[in-house]
Amino acid sequence: xxxxxxxxxxxxxxxxxxxxxxxxxxxxxxxxxxxxxxxxxxxxxxxxxxxxxxxxxxxxxxxxxxxxxxxxxxxxxxxxxxxxxxxxxxxxxxxxxxxxxxxxxxxxxxx
Amino acid sequence: xxxxxxxxxxxxxxxxxxxxxxxxxxxxxxxxxxxxxxxxxxxxxxxxxxxxxxxxxxxxxxxxxxxxxxxxxxxxxxxxxxxxxxxxxxxxxxxxxxxxxxxxxxxxxxxxxxxxx
Numbered sequence: 357x358x359x360x361x362x363x364x365x366x367x368x369x370x371x372x373x374x375x376x377x378x379x380x381x382x383x384x385x386x387x388x389x390x391x392x393x394x395x396x397x398x399x400x401x402x403x404x405x406x407x408x409x410x411x412x413x414x415x416x417x418x419x420x421x422x423x424x425x426x427x428x429x430x431x432x433x434x435x436x437x438x439x440x441x442x443x444x445x446x447x448x449x450x451x452x453x454x455x456x457x458x459x460x461x462x463x464x465x466x467x
Numbered sequence: 468x469x470x471x472x473x474x475x476x477x478x479x480x481x482x483x484x485x486x487x488x489x490x491x492x493x494x495x496x497x498x499x500x501x502x503x504x505x506x507x508x509x510x511x512x513x514x515x516x517x518x519x520x521x522x523x524x525x526x527x528x529x530x531x532x533x534x535x536x537x538x539x540x541x542x543x544x545x546x547x548x549x550x551x552x553x554x555x556x557x558x559x560x561x562x563x564x565x566x567x568x569x570x571x572x573x574x575x576x577x578x579x580x581x582x583x584x
């Protein structure tokens with residue numbers, strides 16, 4: 357079993373929809389949770405970063421962490437065609453430096 | 468500010484040939500990472516440097532892979548000899564360094580797409 361599980365999709369939604377992306381994990385030592393966006397033939401770029409449980413909002417993006425369920429989510433409101441990309445969840449454990457990535461979910465937002 | 472620079476962007480070689488990738492991190496970033504990303508997968512860490520020191524190379528296949536970071540700035544990753552299974556995107560990332568969390572925010576380069584025939 358992988359430490360981080362993420363549905364690869366693809367997920368296709370119409371423009372303006374609310375998108376929900378999710379990851380589950382097995383290592384209870386994970387404390388830092390991140391979402392990266394990766395456009396085709398580009399490197400990942402950090403979108404959201406959260407520490408431990410809770411919510412964090414940045415513009416149209418909201419990240420949620422539920423440590424009791426070992427479940428993290430990224431919500432995108434008013435999705436745009438420019439949001440079409442692969443979204444990778446990532447985690448780091450306490451005191452560690454090694455980032456574990458999910459496999460990524462491919463998102464397509466149709467105009 | 469320039470981001471992480473990698474070259475070449477694409478490389479096609481025949482199996483058993485050597486290949487090298489180069490990375491120039493963001494100025495002032497002490498930590499440098501090399502990742503391998505297979506198709507449809509997330510990046511997997513190969514090696515992490517703190518300045519000139521390789522502090523985590525546990526996932527680096529040392530029989531054929533080598534890396535160096537002379538003077539704590541640029542880095543090269545080499546494969547010799549390459550195998551068919553090495554086809555992937557090789558990503559370099561850098562961060563300010565220190566502790567996990569905010570200060571470990573990684574900035575990725577565009578990657579080198581390697582195809583081994």
